[in-house]
Amino acid sequence: GAGVSQSPRYKVAKRGQDVALRCDPISGHVSLFWYQQALGQGPEFLTYFQNEAQLDKSGLPSDRFFAERPEGSVSTLKIQRTQQEDSAVYLCASSLMGQGWSEAFFGQGTRLTVV
């Protein structure tokens, strides 16, 4: 595709429900990042993949958060037993290279509201 695509754009979940957020990176991009952006704040790092390998998951706030990228392309961020504090925009970004710097292209995010 032309850019990073995230779905759904909006998700409302009842407290305790499980949710799955999808990210389609730009084709051929090696690196994929997930960020969480609370209302009125800057994005905060959650996790990083280089191809299918999850190299850094230090930002995941609890063991209720799980991310995967099994074939090195599409990635899914799963949140189990959602809590109100999980309400945020979840941003995905991909970049061409796995080493050094290459520009990160962001999707439009998924806005998760837990009620």
Next chain:
Amino acid sequence: AQTVTQSQPEMSVQEAETVTLSCTYDTSENNYYLFWYKQPPSRQMILVIRQEAYKQQNATENRFSVNFQKAAKSFSLKISDSQLGDTAMYFCAFMKHDSGANSKLTFGKGITLSVRP
């Protein structure tokens, strides 16, 4: 750990005028990158400008330029000839240089810029 501070929550500027957005950061790293990103209401982060810490020359990109003061750990963004389309949230961000793997971005809290017609 790195921190990025944007102390101005919002600013307003008249169309065609110049505005400067402030950012300071703290790090013990010597080799890193600094960025300004724009986030319009569509929520998609767009890279505005990038600065490599080892370069003394300030980066410029058309109407956008930075004032990078490494010793002071300051990285401000100047927008010249402001346009209505510049209205957005602006985030300052830091990335450690790592030759072995891609690195995460550390963002400030952002500043809301409004351009008045």
